[in-house]
Amino acid sequence: NAGVTQTPKFRILKIGQSMTLQCTQDMNHNYMYWYRQDPGMGLKLIYYSVGAGITDKGEVPNGYNVSRSTTEDFPLRLELAAPSQTSVYFCASQPQDAELFFGSGTQLSVL
Amino acid sequence: GESVGLHLPTLSVQEGDNSIINCAYSNSASDYFIWYKQESGKGPQFIIDIRSNMDKRQGQRVTVLLNKTVKHLSLQIAATQPGDSAVYFCGEGGSRLTFGEGTQLTVNP
Numbered sequence A: 001n002a003g004v005t006q007t008p009k010f011r012i013l014k015i016g017q018s019m020t021l022q023c024t025q026d027m028n029h030n031y032m033y034w035y036r037q038d039p040g041m042g043l044k045l046i047y048y049s050v051g052a053g054i055t056d057k058g059e060v061p062n063g064y065n066v067s068r069s070t071t072e073d074f075p076l077r078l079e080l081a082a083p084s085q086t087s088v089y090f091c092a093s094q095p096q097d098a099e100l101f102f103g104s105g106t107q108l109s110v111l
Numbered sequence B: 001g002e003s004v005g006l007h008l009p010t011l012s013v014q015e016g017d018n019s020i021i022n023c024a025y026s027n028s029a030s031d032y033f034i035w036y037k038q039e040s041g042k043g044p045q046f047i048i049d050i051r052s053n054m055d056k057r058q059g060q061r062v063t064v065l066l067n068k069t070v071k072h073l074s075l076q077i078a079a080t081q082p083g084d085s086a087v088y089f090c091g092e093g094g095s096r097l098t099f100g101e102g103t104q105l106t107v108n109p
Helices: none
Strands: A004-007 A010-013 A017-023 A033-035 A043-051 A052-059 A064-066 A077-079 A087-092 A105-108 B010-014 B019-025 B032-038 B043-053 B057-060 B062-067 B072-077 B084-091 B103-108
Touching: A004 A087, A017 A033, A017 A087, A043 A064, A064 A087, B010 B019, B019 B084, B019 B103, B032 B062, B032 B072, B043 B057, B043 B062, B043 B072
Parallel strands: A010 A105, B010 B103
Antiparallel strands: A004 A017, A017 A077, A033 A043, A033 A087, A043 A052, A064 A077, A087 A105, B019 B072, B032 B043, B032 B084, B057 B062, B062 B072, B084 B103
């Protein structure tokens, strides 16, 4: 199993640009998450999904959108990038009531 | 609202000592708790978890204690090693896991 795969690893955006952070998992986990981590800070939950076709807002959803058309994929969309969205983004998947499996992260800078 | 917090932002210990990292949570409905370790520049690594029907769970050199009465979670690391130096996060929830800000553990040789 590849586990949780995130692409790209690094990205620089200009203010107002849009992009999609990709996340895919091959463990058939129902639950998937997107977190952001600002320098020296903890993980903030952006969106999560408990299964295909179901998504819910987390603690900091503004400026982001997600979709979950398949069990494997959970892309995160930034429509109008802002400097405040400069962060490291982690995707994770989880079997119910068990540990989260994290991807290696995407470092995003918005200039 | 829900919150998961840590009592101490930094902890410095001597190599070989035991470390205790604390965490407070506010959502009494949470039924699953978890600890992660994050080394600089890397993603979080799972350490240990515990469900709300347990008070204590042990792993290799680590023990997690859950006190539901005071909504407190702790991670104990025995015989702390330099490789244990990292930021430690506690998480709570079930289908919606949220994390605290983290504690920076520094192990002095």
